[in-house]
Amino acid sequence: MIIINEQPYPFSEGMRLGELADRLKPGADILVLNGTPAARDSLLQDNDICSLIKTGEIPSALDMRTTLEARHGRDLQQRLRKAVVGIMGLGGLGSVVAVSLAKIGIGKLILADHDVVVLSNIHRQHYFIDQIGMKKTAALKKTMVRVNPFVSISTIENRLTEKNIPELFAGVDVLVECFDDPTMKATAMRTTLQHLPRAGYVGSSGVAGYGDGNTISCTKIKAGVYIVGDRVTEAKNNTGLLAPRVGIAAHHQANQVVRLIGGMDKNA
DSSP states (O other): OEEETTEEEOOOTTOBHHHHHHHHSTTOOEEEETTEEOOTTOBOOTTOEEEEEOTTOOOOHHHHHHHHHHHHOHHHHHHHHHOEEEEEOOSTTHHHHHHHHHHTTOSEEEEEOOOBOOGGGTTTSSOOGGGTTSBHHHHHHHHHHHHOTTSEEEEEOSOOOTTTHHHHTTTOSEEEEOOSOHHHHHHHHHHHHHHOTTSEEEEEOOOOBSOOGGGOEEEEEETTEEEEEOSSOOOBTTBOBOHHHHHHHHHHHHHHHHHHHHTSSOOO
16 A cells, blocks of 8 residues: 555555556646655555645645645544634734644634734744735735635734624634733633633733743643743843744644644633
């Protein structure tokens, strides 16, 4: 048995890579054998792994789903594909969380931020120089469509308040808090606990500077509620927000989202 584009295929002696490509993927111009570009006349062996690629071709939704299931496991991928996650704030944390979840095939993302991209965002947030001046919601959605066009994305450009958070994020499986403002952090947690009790919650506190990355942790506050960070380090003049440490925290948050959706940490 060999693997062709993440799918099992019967092996027989004498099979060559180019012949297989002509049969299964006519027009494929990049042939990869066991992780390395290979010639058309490459002789295949049992248990080989092959990728047959047409340059510039966008894979189908089925191809993407099959690939993610092969990499993540079918049960987890089905859970991810059905999940709805809200992200409040699309800065250094939120923009990275969003892209990370798009890469693994989350079903739907609700992205909320009222700001535009400015130059001082670029050093730590998942935006590009040519996106300066764009709404963060529009810029991030544009990037994420290139990462995974099969994730459903809705955007919110309103300022979030204790009054509108329950309505805007009704029905989410997990809500991720990615604010810089301590007041908004408190508002988001209080509102979620009071009005969205069935949603998992992943907040943040203490992600500034360039201290030991191992001090960034994910702490359980109560069932379904987690805070990521060292809980101490604030952004000040001499301890700004730097991409490496913020990125550690963002991926902690994204990982906790996966754990909640996957049932590793029960939201109850």
